[in-house]
Amino acid sequence: MSIILAKNATKMYQSGARQTFALNEISFGIEDGEFVVILGQSGAGKSTLLNILGGIDCLSSGEIFVNNIPLSKMKENELARYRANDIGFIFQFYNLIPTLTVYENIALMKDIKDDILDPAAILDRVGLKQHLKKFPSQLSGGEQQRVSIARAIVKNPEILLCDEPTGALDSETGCMVMQLIQDVCREYHKTAVVVTHNANIAKVADRVIRLKNGRISDAAVNEKPMSIKELEW
Numbered sequence: 001m002s003i004i005l006a007k008n009a010t011k012m013y014q015s016g017a018r019q020t021f022a023l024n025e026i027s028f029g030i031e032d033g034e035f036v037v038i039l040g041q042s043g044a045g046k047s048t049l050l051n052i053l054g055g056i057d058c059l060s061s062g063e064i065f066v067n068n069i070p071l072s073k074m075k076e077n078e079l080a081r082y083r084a085n086d087i088g089f090i091f092q093f094y095n096l097i098p099t100l101t102v103y104e105n106i107a108l109m110k111d112i113k114d115d116i117l118d119p120a121a122i123l124d125r126v127g128l129k130q131h132l133k134k135f136p137s138q139l140s141g142g143e144q145q146r147v148s149i150a151r152a153i154v155k156n157p158e159i160l161l162c163d164e165p166t167g168a169l170d171s172e173t174g175c176m177v178m179q180l181i182q183d184v185c186r187e188y189h190k191t192a193v194v195v196t197h198n199a200n201i202a203k204v205a206d207r208v209i210r211l212k213n214g215r216i217s218d219a220a221v222n223e224k225p226m227s228i229k230e231l232e233w
């Protein structure tokens, strides 16, 4: 079953007489439990698409269905619930709160959703048990990204949206982070959508959607996804 279905999804920005089509009539489906990479160069429309999938921006026309529910028909409170319950975000620069410890950054999710997973257990799963009391500035980039993966998973959302999650990391750390995202998605049965401009990362995806100037230039199931262990960039 398609967990995400986009039909002629269009996002247009108007500035005076000038129109920019960040997304131009794109249609695609993503299956439940897939690990999907959205690949495209700067300006292709990747972040716009991720923000719309995450319910923090909306389309100009067309529709995106999540579990058959059209996002454009959701009222503000329904969208807020969707963001809180169904979506976990992972960002390039982690977006952790600098004045809270690792544990507090994760436990904060209780204020967003009642039934979160056990923060300590998830931090253990991502290998950060010994860092619970540290502040983000006391961690390496890769460790901070692991905290943000824990934060996204602890809410137990259906869909994980990852915006250039390895963009600020070296190749080796980036591969470890990708492996962790893929592993937790499989273990906790999540659908992951990873946005990147790095074509190497696409090799490990179940499905690759290529965006170019707001249009899909190619969308295909990857018949033989490469193991992340073989990946480097």
Ligand SMILES: Nc1ncnc2c1ncn2[C@@H]1O[C@H](COP(=O)(O)OP(=O)(O)OP(=O)(O)O)[C@@H](O)[C@H]1O
Binding pocket: 013, 014, 020, 021, 022, 040, 041, 042, 043, 044, 045, 046, 047, 048, 049, 197
């Ligand atoms: N708020 C906005 N107002 C006007 N134009 C915008 C706005 N946000 C994005 N755009 C334009 O939409 C297009 C797609 O932008 P988007 O940020 O989605 O691309 P991207 O693929 O994520 O790029 P990058 O990899 O550099 O982040 C670009 O031409 C951008 O200038």
